[in-house]
Amino acid sequence: MTHIHRWSQKPAGQVLLATLLFCFIFITLFIGLFKSGLLFSAKERAIQAANLTALSAGAVYANGMQVVRLSNAIVFAIALGSVALLATGIGSVLEISSLLLGFNPFDVVKAAQNVQKLLFGIDEPSGLYPLLIFTETLSLTSQNGLKNTWPSLAPSTWQTPISVPSPLMLFNVASIGPETLKAVVPNMALKFRDGSFLAVPKIPKLYQMNDQGKIRIYTENQVEPAKNSRGATYWVKAGYVGAHRYVSEIKNAATDKANKIATIFSTLSAMKLDVIDRDAPPLHNIFFYAAYPTTAKDPNGKNAEIQTLSQVMVTGSGLEFWKVSDPPYITTLASTDPIELVKQSGFTSFMQNLLQGGNLQNLQDLFKEAPGGII
Amino acid sequence: MALFKLTHKFRGQALTEMVLVIPLLTLMLAGVIQLTLLFQARVVFDKACGDVAREYAAGTVNDSNAFSDEFWVRLGPYQKYFIRNSLSVGTQNPKPSLIDTIVQKIDSAGPIAQKLKGFVINYGGKAWTITINYSLPFSPTFILPNGISFQNQVTVLRYPA
Secondary structure (H helix, E strand, C coil): CHHHHHHHHCHHHHHHHHHHHHHHHHHHHHHHHHHHHHHHHHHHHHHHHHHHHHHHHHHHHHHHHHHHHHHHHHHHHHHHHHHHHHHCHHHHHHHHHHHHHCCCHHHHHHHHHHHHHHHHCCCCCCCHHHHHHHHHHHHHHHHCCCCCCCCCCCHHHCCCCCCCCCCEEEECHHHCCCCHHHHHCCCCCEEEEEHHHHCCCCCCCEEEEEECCEEEEEEHHHEEECCCCCCCCEEECCCCCCCCCEEEECCCHHHHHHHHHHHHHHHHCCCEEEEEECCCCCCCEEEEEEEEEEEEECCCCCEEEEEEEEEEEEECCCCCHHHCCCCCCEEEECCCCHHHHHHHHCHHHHHHHHCCCCCCCCHHHHHHHCCCCCC | CHHHHHHCCHHHHHHHHHHHHHHHHHHHHHHHHHHHHHHHHHHHHHHHHHHHHHHHHHCCCCCHHHHHHHHHHHCHHHHHHEEEEEEEEEEECCCCCHHHHHHHHHHCCCHHHHHHHHHHCCCEEEEEEEEEEECCCCCCCCCCCCCEEEEEEEEEEECCC
8 A cells, every 4th residue: 555655756756647647537528428329319219209109099090080071971961861761752661661661862971970979989088090090009019119018919918017108199189178088099080969059049938917907028937837727827926026917928929930830940959960070179189108218227227218209280171071171180290398298297297197197287288387388 | 858858847848738739629629529529410410300300290281202302401501411321311100009909990891880980080190210320521531421310200190190
């Protein structure tokens, strides 16, 4: 020890020590530069991989929107055919057959709408097409080098406890409402249009009473069927002026006609027409959250992963059957730095809480709070 | 003799140390610069691959030639660090998914079924493999004469296919 101490006091020793220190600094700098370079390069690849996979999900989604248009056209053609059958002579034959065999041409429309319901997951948690979007995206995830921890269909590969799988997709989360968890289930944000937009409000009935020369008018809520009727069928409810005095309904031919029309339209409002967007204005988007594995080690000695988030929006002119020849739906990528977004929005903790239940923050609020948020 | 005198003085000693250290320092600095440029080039390469794949998804790039040309343009000022002749772009279909199995069954069902399929499933994609050599700047040609090979594979679907 004393020997080394003495040697380090000599110029040669000092030079060697300085050289060693110098080399140490440079090697550290080199390793740091190499590691950060590798991670920076991995970050770029993670962004590209997530963007391309999200765009692919959007492409399948956009194709689905055109399928919705086509299905609307088919249902409309079937409905038109049914109406035409009933209107022509064949209609009477079908009417007889419907009486004898229980066949109704409009049952075909209902059956077609049931197929739409099953295919697109309308009024259901999910459907066949949304599941197709999910499986196609999952297939692309692995091919783009992103982590895929979803269990295969074979039950032998399933593990407990269930951890948050990667990647995760959130479908139309902004308009899903307070139950954010539902957004994890593939959906296309669609609904059936009913005839409620045709509904005409009924004109309320009015009742009158001659009160010593003054005409008093009462509404439907203020009168009740008379319990001791002497000709008139209604009297004024207790608590109003002239309680239990008889009133007569004000008859008006125009009001009657309007109310009859309103009754017909209220029947129509219960009918399903075509498939439309669930939200107004329409919103179709997918958040794609994935992890990109790297060879670099994190402080715990595990392989570091880069978490990234992409958002695609699917937009078009509408789903009505007459828009079947309109330009196809297009997919647009949100231009936000995904790494920053994940960091700012607390997305990771959101995901960790997702399957644990309780303490689940609303994702919508998280994005709104995030500076440069994309919602 | 003069050198001997010089090295036995304080000034001489410092100069000798400098002479010994400067080549090492220069070498290391050059290494740092080369490494920085290498990673920068790699990032530019990966970004260009992803951007051109997005162009494909948008329908503005359709084949390997167009992909190569667009990729080269996307390298921008970094073109000088890459060897143009070494650029190769290969394509293949993405790995078959569940829908591909169904589609194959429809294809075998006949031409009418194929036409119907065309109406319903109109998305498709490609897996692009891009390879190019990076030449070390400011270095003699005998060090890695063919440069360093970069490769990336990107897969994307587009609609309409």
